[in-house]
Amino acid sequence: MDFSLEGKKALVTGGTRGIGRAVVLALARAGADVVTCYRQESDAVASLERELKETGGNHHVLRGDLADPGEVARLLRECRARLGRLDVIVNNAGAISHVPYAELTLEEWQRILNTNLTAAHLVIQHALPFLSDQASVINIGSKSSEVGIPLRAHYTATKAALRGLTRSLAKEFGGTGRRFNVLAAGVIETEAFDAMPPERAAEMRKRYHPKTALGRLGRPDEVAGAVLWLAGDLSSYVTGATIAVDGGIS
Incomplete structure (x- = not known):
């Protein structure tokens, strides 16, 4: 099977850390030219720029x-x-x-809504004039939208809405060949775990390992692998889907 994306042009939002970073690097290594963005300056921005330069291709890391x-x-x-x-x-x-x-607060509700849902809508809408036929739009969702999580009503609401947006766009633009899908991520062990106190990270692993069929947390590169599949021709008949990348979590 060929996962090459040679010559493809890609945008990944929030690509300097965690899942986004893994996706940016996977796409670049598969041959795509990638633009990504970040909100705040950090060492992660500079290190990603170095890795992309070493990978080769026409890549850009922009602030926004x-x-x-x-x-x-x-x-x-x-x-x-x-x-x-x-x-x-x-x-x-x-x-x-x-x-x-x-x-x-309304302010916090709107902050999460604007970042998680409205931004995705605006990215897609602004891209339409130069979005190629057969393009693949992949929205990173969350398994939490199926089950709900206390203290995260605003967050889970945005992820549930992302599913509805994706399904509707898949039907509206299906005739053009453009595809829209959601990847519903489970608990992924990003560098955020490294920033936690060790006892907190251990507690998180202890809590979630037994809840997954695979008995472990996910890795960012495992979500990136699913992105590669959806980005290429091997998934050409997949649209309007929500695909769980969650280790079988319950």
């Missing part, structure tokens, strides 16, 4: 706060100028917070 509609529009103008077209979009950028529902 996707909670700001103006910044989304600017990012897509940059994509068009630098890549000419888009064959793959991965809406990965997201925000999360843990707030008791009774204390959830």
